[in-house]
Every structure is written in structure tokens, then in C-alpha cells.
Amino acid sequence: MTTLDTAPVAAPVASATRAARAWRTLRSSRTALVGLTIVAVHVLIALLAPLLTSYDPVANDASHALLGPGWEHWAGTDQYGRDVLARVLYGGRYALGVSVAATVLTVALGTVVGCAAALRGGWLDDVLGRVLDAVLSVPSILALLVIVTALGTGPAVIVLAIAVVYVPQVVRVVRGAALAVVPADYVTAARARGERTWSILWREILPNITDVVCVEFAMRASWVVLLISSLSFLGFGADPPTPDWGLMVAENRTAITVVPMASLAPIIALATLVVGLNLAADGLSKAWGVDRIREGS
Amino acid sequence: MLSFVARRVGAAAGTLVLSSVIVFLAVQALPGDVATQILGKDATPDAVAALRGKLGLDQPAWERYAHWMRGALHGDFGASLVSSRPVGGEVATYLGNSALIALVTVLFAVTGSIVLGIVAGLNRDRWPDHLISTVSLVGMSVPEFVVATVLVLCFSVALPWFPAVVLYGPEASAGRLLPAVWLPALALAVVMAAYIVRMARTSVIDVMASEYVTTARLKGLSTWRVVTRHALPSALLPTLHVIALNVAWLAGGVAVVENVFNYPGIGKLMLSSVQNRDLPVIQAIALISAVIYVVCNLAADVGAMALNPKLRTGGRTR
Numbered sequence: 063m064t065t066l067d068t069a070p071v072a073a074p075v076a077s078a079t080r081a082a083r084a085w086r087t088l089r090s091s092r093t094a095l096v097g098l099t100i101v102a103v104h105v106l107i108a109l110l111a112p113l114l115t116s117y118d119p120v121a122n123d124a125s126h127a128l129l130g131p132g133w134e135h136w137a138g139t140d141q142y143g144r145d146v147l148a149r150v151l152y153g154g155r156y157a158l159g160v161s162v163a164a165t166v167l168t169v170a171l172g173t174v175v176g177c178a179a180a181l182r183g184g185w186l187d188d189v190l191g192r193v194l195d196a197v198l199s200v201p202s203i204l205a206l207l208v209i210v211t212a213l214g215t216g217p218a219v220i221v222l223a224i225a226v227v228y229v230p231q232v233v234r235v236v237r238g239a240a241l242a243v244v245p246a247d248y249v250t251a252a253r254a255r256g257e258r259t260w261s262i263l264w265r266e267i268l269p270n271i272t273d274v275v276c277v278e279f280a281m282r283a284s285w286v287v288l289l290i291s292s293l294s295f296l297g298f299g300a301d302p303p304t305p306d307w308g309l310m311v312a313e314n315r316t317a318i319t320v321v322p323m324a325s326l327a328p329i330i331a332l333a334t335l336v337v338g339l340n341l342a343a344d345g346l347s348k349a350w351g352v353d354r355i356r357e358g359s
Numbered sequence: 360m361l362s363f364v365a366r367r368v369g370a371a372a373g374t375l376v377l378s379s380v381i382v383f384l385a386v387q388a389l390p391g392d393v394a395t396q397i398l399g400k401d402a403t404p405d406a407v408a409a410l411r412g413k414l415g416l417d418q419p420a421w422e423r424y425a426h427w428m429r430g431a432l433h434g435d436f437g438a439s440l441v442s443s444r445p446v447g448g449e450v451a452t453y454l455g456n457s458a459l460i461a462l463v464t465v466l467f468a469v470t471g472s473i474v475l476g477i478v479a480g481l482n483r484d485r486w487p488d489h490l491i492s493t494v495s496l497v498g499m500s501v502p503e504f505v506v507a508t509v510l511v512l513c514f515s516v517a518l519p520w521f522p523a524v525v526l527y528g529p530e531a532s533a534g535r536l537l538p539a540v541w542l543p544a545l546a547l548a549v550v551m552a553a554y555i556v557r558m559a560r561t562s563v564i565d566v567m568a569s570e571y572v573t574t575a576r577l578k579g580l581s582t583w584r585v586v587t588r589h590a591l592p593s594a595l596l597p598t599l600h601v602i603a604l605n606v607a608w609l610a611g612g613v614a615v616v617e618n619v620f621n622y623p624g625i626g627k628l629m630l631s632s633v634q635n636r637d638l639p640v641i642q643a644i645a646l647i648s649a650v651i652y653v654v655c656n657l658a659a660d661v662g663a664m665a666l667n668p669k670l671r672t673g674g675r676t677r
Contacts, residue, residue: 112579196377201647203611205385207633208641212389288502293503296630309504315508319516329505336500354427 087349090152094345097280100338104331108154117145119152119305131323138323140314142303150327156306157335160217160290164224165283171225172232173275177263179233181249182238189235194230202227210298220299224286232278239274239357243267255267277343284339291332307332364661371657379431383424386638393638397440425538427642436643441635447645450628451530454647456611457624459533464609465546465602466557473594476559477586480594483564486636491556496618498553503612507546507619514542529623536622543616550612553600559594564586596663603659606652654669 088095107114118137123143131138137146179187197205209223243249244267252262268275293299294308302309307328314324346352362654395411411417415426426479431434436446479491498506515523525539566572575585614626619625625644632640 077483099457161454192373193647195370195374196381196649199378200382200615200645201610201629201648201652203614204629204633204641204645204648206386207630208389211633211636259607288500290503292504292611295502296615296618308504311504311508320514322512325508329501329508332505333497333501337496340500342494 066307083209086276087346091349094349097338097341097343100334101342104154104335104338105158107151108158108341111151111155113150114151116143116234117148119144119148120303121145121201130321132359137320137327138320140310140321140324141317144303146190146310146321146324147160148328149310150331152305153310153328154335155305155330156217156300156304157287157290160220160227161188161286162329163217163222164228164290167221167225168228169232169275169279171283172278172308173236173268174263174336175229176233176273177267178243178259180237181259181263181267183244194233197226197230202289203292206293206297207298210293215298215301217331220290220293224289228282228286232282235278236271236275238330239271243270246270273346273352277347277350277352280339280343284336284343287336287339332354363664367657367660371653375653378649378653379646380424382642382649384420386642386645387420389636389638389641390625391438395671396494396636413614421515429590431646438644440630440637441638441640446639449529449624450640450643451649453625453628455533456461456529456531456536456622457617457626459540459623460617461534461609461614461626463540463544464547464551467544468551469595469598469602471548472552472555472559473591473598476556476598477563477590479556479560480563480567480590481582481586488560490616491560495553495556498549501550502547503550503615504619506549507543507616510546512617523624524621526621527623529628531623539620539622541618543592543613543622544615546619547609547612551602551605551609554605555598559595560603562594563590563598566590579659600659600663604656610648610652 075357121144123139126135126139128142129139131136131144133143135147137150139145140149142267179190182344205227206223209226210219213219213222246266248268252266257265263337265307288300291306291311294306295312297312300306301311302313310328314321314328318325364486394414394416398406398410408417415423418426418640427437434447436450438444439446439449442449476493479488482488511523514520521542522539525536525544527535528541567585569589572585573587575589580588612627613624613631616622617624617626618630628640629644631637632644
């Protein structure tokens with residue numbers, strides 16, 4: 063068919079203009095640019111952590127426990143004498159690694175299911191809607207705790223658990239966006255050509271809801287980071303002695319009057335990362351005119 | 360309108376049945392046998408088999424589900440594996456304590472976010488607006504345990520006004536728990552209000568730009584009267600709606616904050632029952648939370664429709 067012949071030629075052109083459009087958006091939206099820069103700095107710090115500090119984030123040193131900020135330990139040490147700055151710098155690895163994996167999985171699954179529901183409609187959509195409502199009615203923290211208890215802690219389990227909890231919400235948002243695209247003439251045309259559901263989804267629907275999916279990704283990532291840190295804080299996330307921000311706050315909270323920096327440093331790291339993600343989500347949604355549908359986490 | 364309400368109630372009931380099945384299946388999937396757990400690891404196989412029979416664990420899953428649901432409808436959720444007391448009563452006690460926090464939280468969050476939202480909306484793009492937007496962005500970007508920790512540092516350590524941890528058990532009276540309610544509620548309200556302020560601000564800006572506000576102003580009404588008569592109700596409606604939809608989030612936030620303050624509420628019970636694999640308690644909490652969530656959503660939908668004439672005829676909310 064002729065459509066198949068022209069497709070490979072058309073695709074690069076389309077993606078080039080899309081990249082150009084995305085760049086224009088970024089340049090026009092200062093909020094998005096600032097947000098993405100903050101996130102990029104966090105990624106760089108996490109990757110370059112060994113170059114930025116000479117301390118081992120898990121090495122105990124009882125003779126230097128509970129020190130305040132000083133020349134040797136810029137952010138002081140915790141109750142085991144571990145360097146707080148090193149733990150904060152390395153802490154980004156766990157937070158970012160698990161969050162990125164969980165968000166990618168959640169948004170990818172949610173997008174595919176949401177698009178499929180919008181495209182197929184009928185009983186599939188109805189049944190799916192009911193099941194998602196039911197899953198959403200169970201408190202997400204309880205679902206997370208049960209999954210983690212059943213399968214054991216570990217990054218893979220947490221990624222899976224977060225996907226279970228957040229996919230229904232992504233499905234709702236993406237389904238809503240896809241429903242607006244489905245009645246379009248080019249989708250009807252693709253159906254008339256006899257294209258398969260999967261290729262309509264990939265080639266007609268998805269390119270037209272990229273903006274919604276991108277905003278959803280940034281917003282979802284900010285919630286995933288918060289949720290993972292809360293899990294760690296409650297003792298169901300990162301296992302000690304892993305350097306993790308939520309875990310650090312939990313460990314150093316009791317000594318907060320002695321070494322406030324040990325709790326404050328991971329809090330600042332966590333807050334700046336989430337502020338960056340929120341700014342990115344805000345800026346992108348404003349630049350693209352996407353309604354940020356705010357639902358509870 | 361009545362048929363719409365009936366349809367929504369029917370859908371809500373269907374959702375609840377489905378969530379009860381999901382809850383049941385999920386908890387069944389937890390590793391470990393209840394009978395072995397009660398009797399300990401050294402129990403003889405005969406004793407374990409006898410207890411399994413007594414608890415009905417040898418029956419097929421759907422029969423156990425039916426039995427559990429029959430009990431649940433009568434308020435009987437079985438006995439806790441840890442305290443061997445009736446689960447229904449225990450959950451109700453903890454839930455009552457949490458309701459105290461939830462009530463104060465909603466009160467704080469609604470008043471705070473409405474006032475700030477109106478101030479930001481009326482001063483659009485001037486410094487109060489920027490300040491409030493920045494603060495709410497920071498509020499959205501810190502987890503509940505951080506807000507709680509900072510509050511403890513300020514109001515328990517630096518200024519010893521409120522207790523940092525609760526020393527009473529779940530049976531303590533509301534009067535004894537009351538001093539310990541403020542900090543957890545404030546922590547939750549800060550995070551919650553951060554989200555609602557933006558929504559209140561947007562609706563205030565929309566209303567102030569509307570034609571009927573211009574008319575009211577041209578009639579010579581004072582700004583104060585315009586705000587109280589037009590801006591306030593319009594900011595209040597979406598806020599209440601959002602709060603009703605955020606009950607699921609509140610449950611999660613309550614779990615974290617209650618553990619920071621050692622407050623004997625449903626969140627603390629949730630965590631300890633998961634740690635102890637107290638299956639009947641986990642099931643009961645999940646089911647009761649699902650009921651609360653579904654009822655609040657139903658109330659939000661019906662309430663939004665009753666107050667918004669445009670939705671009354673359409674009948675579709677999604």
C-alpha cells in the first residue's frame with residue numbers, strides 16, 4: 063500500500079518538527095526550563111557522586127559520630143559517623159533510579175491501557191472503568207504496604223508496587239485525552255483503511271496526546287519521588303544502610319536537636335528535586351495548554 | 360436528576376462489591392498460613408488442621424469470601440490474630456481517633472486555602488500572589504513526614520506548646536487526645552492546602568472576570584461584598600469537591616503522620632497490622648476505607664450536580 067511506502071519518509075520530518083516545537087516551548091516557558099534544569103542538576107549530581115565527595119556513604123566511623131558541619135565534614139556526620147553530604151549526594155541514585163523506573167513503567171502501561179480503552183470503547187471500556195474505580199478505592203499506602211510485605215523489599219518490588227497503585231490514575235487521564243482524539247477524521251480514515259488497533263494507537267492517537275503524556279510523566283514523577291521517600295521513612299522502602307533521603311530523615315530525626323543538618327540536608331535535596339519536577343510539569347502544561355488534572359495520590 | 364442519583368448509587372455499590380473481592384484476593388495472596396501463625400511454628404500438623412477447620416480455612420475461597428462478607432455486613436470482621444479481640448470494635452476505636460485528626464485537618468485546610476486563594480486571586484500577578492504561589496509550590500514538594508518533623512522542631516522542641524509524641528493508647532478519651540491532634544492535623548493541612556490554594560485562586564480569578572461581578576461592581580457594591588457574595592462561594596465549591604475526592608490521599612497521609620507522632624489512629628493500626636500480618640485487621644481496614652472513599656466520591660458527585668444547574672440535565676460526570 064502507498065501509505066506504507068510514504069510512512070518512513072514522513073516520520074523523520076514529523077519528529078523533527080516535533081522536536082523543534084518542544085524546543086520552542088522550552089525557550090518560551092521559563093518555568094519549565096528552570097524545573098528541568100533543577101532535575102538535570104540532580105541527575106548529574108547522582109551520576110557524579112563519587113567525584114564530588116571522597117567519603118564512602120556507608121562507612122561507619124564511631125570516633126566522628128554526630129559532628130556538626132565543619133571543614134572535614136561539610137554537612138556533619140550522623141550517629142554512626144557517616145558523612146551526611148556523601149549520603150545525600152549518593153542518595154539521589156536510589157531516589158532517581160527507582161522513581162524513574164517506576165514512573166516510566168506506570169506511564170507506559172497507563173498510556174497503552176488508556177488509549178486502548180478510549181479506542182475500543184464498548185464493554186472493554188466499561189469493565190475497565192469499574193475495575194479501576196475499585197482499585198482506586200483502596201488506600202494506595204495500604205496497597206503498597208501489602209505488596210511490599212508479600213514480595214519483600216527491594217527496588218524491583220517497589221517499582222512494581224508503585225505501578226499497581228498509580229496505573230489506574232494514569233489510565234483515567236490518558237483515556238480522557240485520547241477520547242478527544244478518537245472521533246477525529248484521520249482516526250476514522252485509518253480504521254476505514256483497515257489498520258490494526260495497535261498501529262492506530264501508535265501512529266494516530268499517541269502523537270496527538272504526547273503533550274498530555276509528558277505533563278503526566280513530570281507530575282507523576284513528583285508524586286512517585288514523594289511516595290518512595292515516605293515508604294523509606296516508614297521502613298518499607300530502602301534497606302539500611304542504603305543512602306536514601308527518606309531513610310536518612312527517619313534515622314536522624316531522633317537526633318535532630320543535636321545535629322539538625324543530618325535531617326535538614328536530605329530534606330533540602332528531596333524538596334528541590336520535587337520542586338523541579340513540579341515546575342517542569344507546571345511550565346509544560348501551561349505552555350501546551352494541557353489541563354493538569356489534579357487527583358489525590 | 361433522581362434517575363442520575365440512582366444510577367450513581369448503583370455504580371457505587373457495584374464498585375464496592377468489586378473492591379471487596381480485590382481486597383479479599385490480595386490479602387489471601389499474602390504469604391503465610393493463618394493457622395500456623397496463631398499456633399506458632401512448633402504446632403503439630405493435627406492441631407493446625409483442626410484450627411484450619413475451625414477457622415474455615417479448608418473451605419474453597421468463594422465460600423470464605425461469602426462468609427467474610429456476610430459477617431462484614433453485620434459489622435463482624437472476625438477476631439484480630441494479635442489481640443484476639445473483635446476486629447470491628449478495634450478498627451472503630453482507631454478510626455474514631457483518626458476522624459478527630461481528619462476533621463481538624465479539613466477545617467484548617469479549607470479555611471487556610473480559601474483565604475489564601477482569595478488573596479492570591481484578588482492580587483493576581485502582584486507580590487502576594489507570587490508569594491502564595493511559591494509557598495504552595497514548596498508545600499506540594501515536601502512529603503508529610505518532613506512537614507511533621509519541622510513542626511515538631513518548632514512547636515515541641517523550640518516552643519514546647521504541643522506534645523511531640525502521644526503517650527496514650529487507643530482507648531484514651533477524645534479530651535486526652537485533643538492536645539496531640541493539632542500538630543498532625545496541621546502537617547496534613549499544610550500539604551493538602553498547598554494543592555487546594557491553586558484551585559481556589561483559579562476559581563476566584565474566573566469569577567472576578569465574569570460579567571456578573573462586573574455588573575455588581577458597576578452597581579456600586581464594595582469589593583468586600585463582591586468577595587463575600589461571589590468570590591467566596593465560587594471558591595468554596597470546587598474546594599469541597601476536591602477534598603471529597605482526596606479522601607484516599609488523606610488516608611495515606613494520615614498513615615505517615617500518625618506514625619511520626621505515635622498517634623493511635625487508623626494509620627498506625629494499618630502499619631502495625633501489616634507488620635504483624637494481622638490479616639483480618641488488614642482486610643477490615645481496606646474494606647472500610649473503600650466504603651468511605653466510595654461514599655465521599657458519591658457525595659461529591661451528587662453535591663456538585665445539585666449545586667451546578669448545568670450538570671443537572673447532562674447526567675454524565677465523566
